[in-house]
Amino acid sequence: MSREFERRFLEALTDALSELGWEAVLEPRLGDLRPDALITKNGFALIIETRFSVREVRSFWILDLANQVRSMDNLLSPVGGTYGILVTDAEVSNRLAAASARYPVAIRQCSPDRELNQSVQEICDTCDSLMRRHHAIRSIEQAELFGDSAISSNSGGNVGAVNSSIAASGFSYHSGDVAFGDRGSTEREIEIRIAQLTEILGSHHPSVLSLRGELAQIRQSEEMYREVISDQLSFLGVNSPDVLDTKTGLAALLGQKGKYAEAATLYREVSEQADEVYGPLSQKSLILRNNLASAYVTLGRTREAADIYADVLEKREIALGHYHPDVVTSQNNLANTLRELGSLKRAISIFRKALDTSQSVHGREHPTTLTVQNNLASAYVEAGDFKRAISLYEMTLSERLRILGPDHPETLISRNNLAFAYLEVGDVDRAIPLCEQTLVDRLRVLGPDHPDTLSSRNNLANAYLAGGDVPRAIALHQEVFEERSRLFGPRHPLTLNSRNNLGHAYLMSGSSERSVDVFAETLDLFREVLGDDHPDTLTAQGNLGIAVQAEEDFDRAILILDNTLERRIALLGSNHPDAIQSQIDLALAHAQAGNYEEGARLLGLAEASCVEVFGAEDPKTQWVRRARERLL
Known part of the structure; x- marks a missing residue:
């Protein structure tokens, strides 16, 4: 009787789960494993075992199912994880119920005396509930970590440059x-x-x-x-x-x-x-x-993060092989972190490997492949290879338009990042229309309060500033600052970035006194929220030094900029792009104060770093070389 009921129950359950989009297999043979049923959906796997016509649940059933789950996870490596469900009509003591919670196992009671459809529906609800929970946990990685990395503008030719972030892409989580x-x-x-x-x-x-x-x-x-x-x-x-x-x-x-x-x-x-x-x-x-x-x-603990990402990548390659979606994720994350550390050659090399792996695993048109392709373009931007970067951005945008459509968030991000690359090469006439169109589309698709919409407003303000429309840029930055303060609070990092960008806009307008006040308040808040040595805190500190320099308080400016350089070298290394920029800023402050010899010495160090990081013929390297020669 029990086997007959088990069979009817499992058949009814797999039929019901199939209607809900699950893939179900009865008694699959997977090596030494032969569970009653294996069901999968969206990369999440569930092993189902049944025990009927018994008095009470035995502890070894739970341990056996937990071992099956572990073995199945190692065998199939489902991207969403593996869980087990024991379905039984036996009594479940409180002790065993608590014990089962220590393992990736759920126990569900189902009596043969009850209506079969009712029991089946309860197990279906359990399956969906478990998948929701594990999907949410898994999404943290694929959303927050696996996406188009933020891009910052830090140009050697613009001593007042700030880190103006381009909105990150990925799977919005x-x-x-x-x-x-x-x-x-x-x-x-x-x-x-x-x-x-x-x-x-x-x-x-x-x-x-x-x-x-x-x-x-x-x-x-x-x-x-x-x-x-x-x-x-x-x-x-x-x-x-x-x-x-x-x-x-x-x-x-x-x-x-x-x-x-x-x-x-x-x-x-x-x-x-x-x-x-x-x-x-x-x-x-x-x-x-x-x-x-x-x-x-x-x-800002970027070096520690890089070490962990490298360790995760190594372990995933051992457990999963070189061609697995999770390996692509780890390669991407490690490359992004190395890019932030200024190890651009190594970052580009790993991005290229990630792109090759993703093309092999997913295909050339898969969203993951296009995301890695976008991130490679971002690394080329930071390395000063704008020709390759723009070519990749244009290719990614074209493919996302064709595959995902014009309103997909990834398509809008591609358009946004292409606009940024145009700004980097001074092509304002092409950048501003792209920024304006992206904002219009995000307002329509996402609404005015979505973080990506506010990022578009921020980026459009930066484009206006680059194009010389300073009053319009200030008004838009002020608007974004107020909206982020309302939505996220005054101490949220996004709000602080808006405050920082507003201070930069005031500086470019010639309102150096107002800029100093804004940068000083922003620096205090960054220190409170992120600490003295966080990269964003040091960016705010460097911007304050430049604003003080514009006020012609050279002694104070040199102290601030020298401390910023010292901290950036300690945190990021002397060849990090931000450390190079700090060296340039400090050199120009000395030169403006009349200390030409010290200014030329610092520019010589910056030029040597630029040659190593960007190459001898890079525009930034050439700009630093010309500035040093003018001081000699």
């Missing part, structure tokens, strides 16, 4: 997004489900706690996340997979809110715990280490 269905209805459904299960299982059952974690994710509530974590730690234990998942969701939310130090601490904690629970080569452990590296980048 916010930790409160719901992957499937309408957000409001999903929230109500989860609330109802929590109430039902609380009445049946109690308020601290693992299923109830997991649902509370999903609700915290939807509401983007730090308080709810912390309450769930506290209860999970009390009832499930520190190394429960559910605890790790909830902590990961909280870390993502903290990062989204600009609380980078807290996010990094939490990512480091869950990364170490995941190594113990799943092993250092597991998909989840590598994802969490990847996210820890991303948090370090935001904190």
Whole structure:
């Protein structure tokens, strides 16, 4: 009787899941593994085992299923991870329910006496719930970390240059997004489900706690996340997979809110715990280490981030081989970080490998391939190879228009970055119309308050400034600053960047006194939020020095710029583009103060670095050489 019911149940379940978009296989043969069913969807795999006509759940069933999950994860390496569900009509003691939560295993009771369709629907709901949770965790990497990296303008010929970021591309992720269905209805459904299960299982059952974690994710509530974590730690234990998942969701939310130090601490904690629970080569452990590296980048701990990215890449190549989507992700992330460290030759080399790998794994027209292609173009921009950069940007834009359409966020990012490259070569007439069109499209597609729309306003203001329309640039930068203050708060890094760009616009207008005030306030806030040695803090400090120099307070300007150079060399190395720019800024301040010999000496050092990093015939190298010769 039990085998007959199991068969009918599994057939009904796989039919129902197939209608929901899952791929289901009964009794697959995968090496030594032969689960009752294997179902997959969007890169997430579930092993289903059934045990009917027994009195109580045995602990070794849970351990056996957990081992199957680990083996299946190693065998298939699904990009979304692997989980197990034990379906049984047996009694589940509270002790075993709590124990199962320590493993990537869920237990669901299903009596043969109940209506079959009702039981099947409950298991389908469980499958979708598990996928939502794991999809959200996985999305952190592919959204925040795998995308078109930000580009900054730091031109040797413009001593007042600021880091004007071009909006990052990728898979837009916010930790409160719901992957499937309408957000409001999903929230109500989860609330109802929590109430039902609380009445049946109690308020601290693992299923109830997991649902509370999903609700915290939807509401983007730090308080709810912390309450769930506290209860999970009390009832499930520190190394429960559910605890790790909830902590990961909280870390993502903290990062989204600009609380980078807290996010990094939490990512480091869950990364170490995941190594113990799943092993250092597991998909989840590598994802969490990847996210820890991303948090370090935001904190300015870029060298540590590069080391972690390199370690993740090495482990993924061991576990997955050289041609796997996750290897492409790791190559891209490492190259982006090396680019930020100024190791442009190495970054370009790894980007090229990532592009070759992505073309082999995904094909030439896959969105991932186009993202890596875009990032390679960004590295060429920073290396001063504008001809290659513009060619790649134009190619990427053309392909995204054809494949994704004109309104897709990735298409808009390509248009935006192409405009930036045009600005870098002084082609304002081509850059401004592209920036204006991108803003119009983002307003229509994303709305006025979307972060990418505000980035477009920011970039258009920078284009107006480059084109000499300073009043229009100031008005637009002021507008973006006010909107970001309203949406994100006055201390959010995006708001601080807007304040920084507004100060630069005032400087270019000749209002140096007002610029000094804005830069001084911005520097104080950057120090409070990110610390004294964060790259963005040092950019703000360098900009303050240039504004003070414009006020002809040369002694104070030289002190500020000298300290900026010293800190950048200590943080980034003497050949980093930002350190080279600081050397140029300090040299010009000495020259303007009448210290021509010291100015020429510093420009000589900057020229040597430019030759090594950019090449002897690069426009920036030539500009520095001519400036040094004029001082001799």
